[in-house]
Amino acid sequence: MSRASRSAVLLLAVATLGFLETSCGTDHSQVRFVHASVDAAPQDVAADGKTVATGLAYGNVSPASDYVVLSAGTRRIEVRDTGTTTDLINSTIAFASQKKYTLLIVGLANSVPPTIAALLKTDDNSAPPSGNIKLRLIHAASGPTAGDPPLVDVYIVTPGTDITNVTPTISSLAYQQASDYQNLAAATYEVIVTDSTDASKFRWSDQTYPLTAGQIRTLITLHSSVPNNMSLLELSDLN
Structure with a gap:
C-alpha cells in the first residue's frame, strides 16, 4: 500500500472514530425535578442509585436552572425523605435520547394509601416563532x-x-x-x-x-x- 493510501485509510479511521464518539456523546436525556407533593418532607432523588437532587423542598425545582444529564434509556428513579433510606417512590422510567423532561413528585405521602408518585412530562424547548x-x-x-x-x-x-x-x-x-x-x-x-x-x-x-x-x-x-x-x-x- 502506498504512503498516500495509508494516509487516506488513517484519515478515514480517525473520522469514523470521531463520528462514533460524537454519536455516543449524544445518547443522553436532560431532566429536572419538581417537588409538588404538599404533605411530603424535603426529598432526595436518585437515578440508578446515584443522587441527582438532595433536600428538594415543596414548591421548588432542582436544578434551580437548567437540567441534570442522565444516560438515555430506562432508569430506576428513587425518591425518599432527605437523610433517610426508605423509598417513597421507586419506579423505572424510560428517558429518550436527546429529550428534555420535567419529573414532578405529585400526590400525597401521608394519605391512606399513599398516592405519592413520579409524573414525567416532556419539555419542548424549541424556539418559538420570531417575536x-x-x-x-x-x-x-x-x-x-x-x-x-x-x-x-x-x-x-x-x-x-x-x-x-x-x-x-x-x-x-x-x-x-x-x-x-x-x-x-x-x-x-x-x-x-x-x-x-x-x-x-x-x-x-x-x-x-x-x-x-x-x-x-x-x-x-x-x-x-x-x-x-x-x-x-x-x-x-x-x-
Whole structure:
C-alpha cells in the first residue's frame, strides 16, 4: 500500500472514530425535578442509585436552572425523605435520547394509601416563532386530602381583563395533565386559574408575568396553605 493510501485509510479511521464518539456523546436525556407533593418532607432523588437532587423542598425545582444529564434509556428513579433510606417512590422510567423532561413528585405521602408518585412530562424547548413566547401549564395541585382535584380553566389575558364572558385559553385541564404550549406574542400576561365547574369563575390563582420574545415558561399549579387558593410555580425553560 502506498504512503498516500495509508494516509487516506488513517484519515478515514480517525473520522469514523470521531463520528462514533460524537454519536455516543449524544445518547443522553436532560431532566429536572419538581417537588409538588404538599404533605411530603424535603426529598432526595436518585437515578440508578446515584443522587441527582438532595433536600428538594415543596414548591421548588432542582436544578434551580437548567437540567441534570442522565444516560438515555430506562432508569430506576428513587425518591425518599432527605437523610433517610426508605423509598417513597421507586419506579423505572424510560428517558429518550436527546429529550428534555420535567419529573414532578405529585400526590400525597401521608394519605391512606399513599398516592405519592413520579409524573414525567416532556419539555419542548424549541424556539418559538420570531417575536413570540411559549407558555404551558401543568396541573399538579392535588389538595391536602385524598380525592380527585377539580378540573381547571386557565385564562392568559392582558392584565386587568374582565374574564366574565371570556373563553378560557386552556379548558378543563385535569390533575396531572399538561396543557399544550401556547404560542403568544411577547407581552405581559395575567394568568388566571379557575375551577372549570364554577360559573362564578372564582380565581384560585391570579398572577402577572412579563414575557419577552424567545422565552419559554412552564407554570405548575400547587396546593396553597391559603384556603380556596393555588400558587403557580414558574419554571424558566428557555431564556
